[in-house]
Amino acid sequence: MQLTQVLTGMCTLALSSVTAKGEPRISGVDGHFLRGKWYFGTAPDAAKARHLAARPAASAAHMRGEDLGVFTHGTVEILNPRNGDQATDWPDVLAYLKDFYGDDLFDWDNDVVYYRLHPHWMTVYAPDIAKLTVASQP
Helix, strand or coil: CCCHHHCCCCEEEEEECCCCCCCCCEEEEEEECCCEEEEEEEECCCCCCHHHHHHEEEEEEEEEEEEEEEEEEEEECCCCCCCCCCCHHHHHHHHHHHHHHCCCCCCCCCEEEEEEEEEEEEEEEEECCCHHHHHHHH
């Protein structure tokens, strides 16, 4: 519960995917922590999109200095694939994203592919969670 109070809105993630040769690649993405999972997007023609399509294992880290670290390993699910077989909750996720970024930021059907990272391992480092929850209060 406390973590969901801290991880609101957009959280920058360092996301690691794997090349065909098994080499790790890391890049930044806008992450949204919803329902206990990370959601993020990228361009359909990005290297990370190709990596994740072929090898859906991924790791993500969100850090706020020395106050917070959220580390996740898991498998991604494409929420809005080009073949039209969208995740059943994609309309709700899309509504959230459009509310956050704006309805006309880009062509949501063609310019971006969104993923959900299903964690098989997740841990949090927060030496003073009260400091973070107070800081996130309006």
